[in-house]
Amino acid sequence: MKDTIMTILVSVDGLSKAFTLHTQGGAEIEVFKDVSLEVLAGECVCLHGPSGAGKSTLLRSLYANYKPDAGQIIVQHGGESIDLVSAEPWEVLEVRRHTMGYVSQFLRVIPRVVTIDVVAEPAIAIGIPADEAHAKAKALLARLSIPERLWSLAPATFSGGEQQRVNIARGFMVNYPVLLLDEPTASLDSANRRSVVELINEAKARGTAIVGIFHDEEVREAVADRLFEVGHSSVRKSRRRTATAEAVA
Amino acid sequence: MKARAREILRVERLSKTFGGRVPACSAVSFSLRQGEVLGIVGESGSGKSTLLRCLAGRIQPDEGKVLIASDDHIIDLWTMDEASREQFLPTTVSLIHQNPRDGLRLDISAGGNIAEPLMAAGGRHYGSLRTTALEWLQKVDIEKRRIDDLPEIFSGGMQQRLQIARGLATHPRLVLMDEPTGGLDVSVQAKLLDLLRSLVRELGIAVVVVTHDIGVARLLADRLMVMQRGRVIEEGLTDQVLDDPHHAYTQLLVSSVLQG
Numbered sequence: 001m002k003d004t005i006m007t008i009l010v011s012v013d014g015l016s017k018a019f020t021l022h023t024q025g026g027a028e029i030e031v032f033k034d035v036s037l038e039v040l041a042g043e044c045v046c047l048h049g050p051s052g053a054g055k056s057t058l059l060r061s062l063y064a065n066y067k068p069d070a071g072q073i074i075v076q077h078g079g080e081s082i083d084l085v086s087a088e089p090w091e092v093l094e095v096r097r098h099t100m101g102y103v104s105q106f107l108r109v110i111p112r113v114v115t116i117d118v119v120a121e122p123a124i125a126i127g128i129p130a131d132e133a134h135a136k137a138k139a140l141l142a143r144l145s146i147p148e149r150l151w152s153l154a155p156a157t158f159s160g161g162e163q164q165r166v167n168i169a170r171g172f173m174v175n176y177p178v179l180l181l182d183e184p185t186a187s188l189d190s191a192n193r194r195s196v197v198e199l200i201n202e203a204k205a206r207g208t209a210i211v212g213i214f215h216d217e218e219v220r221e222a223v224a225d226r227l228f229e230v231g232h233s234s235v236r237k238s239r240r241r242t243a244t245a246e247a248v249a
Numbered sequence: 250m251k252a253r254a255r256e257i258l259r260v261e262r263l264s265k266t267f268g269g270r271v272p273a274c275s276a277v278s279f280s281l282r283q284g285e286v287l288g289i290v291g292e293s294g295s296g297k298s299t300l301l302r303c304l305a306g307r308i309q310p311d312e313g314k315v316l317i318a319s320d321d322h323i324i325d326l327w328t329m330d331e332a333s334r335e336q337f338l339p340t341t342v343s344l345i346h347q348n349p350r351d352g353l354r355l356d357i358s359a360g361g362n363i364a365e366p367l368m369a370a371g372g373r374h375y376g377s378l379r380t381t382a383l384e385w386l387q388k389v390d391i392e393k394r395r396i397d398d399l400p401e402i403f404s405g406g407m408q409q410r411l412q413i414a415r416g417l418a419t420h421p422r423l424v425l426m427d428e429p430t431g432g433l434d435v436s437v438q439a440k441l442l443d444l445l446r447s448l449v450r451e452l453g454i455a456v457v458v459v460t461h462d463i464g465v466a467r468l469l470a471d472r473l474m475v476m477q478r479g480r481v482i483e484e485g486l487t488d489q490v491l492d493d494p495h496h497a498y499t500q501l502l503v504s505s506v507l508q509g
Binding site: 066 | 253254282285439443446468471472485486488489492493495496497500501504
């Protein structure tokens with residue numbers, strides 16, 4: 001394991017996150033504190049812990065969708081180390097375009113954009129020719145058993161499971177070196193779960209570093225190399241701060 | 250990896266007060282690069298429209314600088330003399346008004362509205378001006394046969410699309426939009442947003458879009474600035490600001506949006 005240091009793609013150090021809810025009397029919720037985690041190329045780390053432990057919040061923080069209060073998230077991006085906590089917005093966007101993919105729990109797309117374009121978009125955004133991107137999008141949609149007649153419709157009216165599969169197809173469009181997955185199989189049947197497991201294992205074989213939340217034990221067994229406990233160190237506290245509440249009112 | 254895009258606009262500590270009262274803008278600073286879309290959100294009276302007008306050369310700030318990239322150097326908008334500013338602005342900066350009637354000339358044809366700024370920028374050949382006008386009508390989804398019609402008789406949505414064509418045909422470096430979907434029916438808004446989103450991507454221009462509509466901001470902007478009482482109280486990546494707002498006012502703004 002001499003060269004493991006070369007293959008650490010994500011290195012989290014001392015990450016802390018709390019929410020201050022100004023609209024709710026200034027309640028303060030500490031979600032996690034001093035989290036440190038390293039993820040290697042080709043490795044799948046499963047965030048583990050009870051509901052409400054902060055797994056999704058940690059995952060969103062890794063994607064820089066949430067702003068941590070302290071700590072670092074160092075990502076290897078095109079030969080450079082970038083700290084997503086202190087990076088400029090344009091740098092974060094570059095990392096997201098090229099290096100780090102994220103499959104959210106729910107599909108949130110632009111209304112009126114048709115499925116095939118929703119899926120192909122991340123590839124087109126990094127300059128892959130439209131033909132090539134559409135061919136790959138079709139292959140992914142077919143693999144995830146989205147019927148062809150739906151490809152030219154906007155996914156807003158699709159069922160929850162269909163939307164999630166569109167979301168997964170979109171997430172696997174680009175071979176990102178790092179992939180974050182928030183319960184990708186939550187509302188899928190067993191055949192589709194198997195397809196997702198295959199996609200994840202193919203990504204691992206390519207050297208993708210994966211951090212995910214997998215509630216389904218069978219899926220977890222099939223993809224995760226290790227569990228990372230979330231919520232052990234965090235102390236939840238809630239207090240009211242009238243001063244802030246008054247300031248808001 | 251892609252090198253950082255060129256800086257198109259830099260605003261340094263811009264302040265403006267009307268009539269000695271509360272400042273409309275107070276020490277606002279930010280920078281914008283080619284291909285970036287910056288959204289400015291805040292309620293009416295937050296100073297966002299005043300800021301936009303200072304950037305567009307319409308209102309002179311009391312203090313601070315507006316620096317805009319020219320071909321090979323940086324222009325300091327409010328220290329150059331008025332004649333140079335009048336010459337510089339039309340070829341470099343476009344302002345899209347909330348009310349299309351403020352940005353169009355209602356007494357000349359649709360084609361003329363697109364051609365006029367091109368002529369001001371030095372276009373002289375009638376045939377090529379007309380060709381460009383036809384191309385832009387098509388881009389903004391207005392039937393080509395309407396080229397000789399007066400915009401007076403167009404619907405609000407069509408007028409707004411024409412204003413966008415007029416504003417973008419000159420290939421400005423910087424586009425400033427003031428509530429571009431305000432005052433339109435929801436279905437018309439949606440179509441206009443689709444159009445703006447695809448044009449902004451296709452042209453790779455730098456855009457500042459002022460809006461009070463969080464949905465518009467999420468759809469169009471890469472970055473957001475939240476303004477309250479003339480100050481920038483929060484800024485960052487659009488999804489960060491909207492999904493994890495830190496400031497009390499931003500939280501209120503985000504939580505006030507009805508879930509669709």
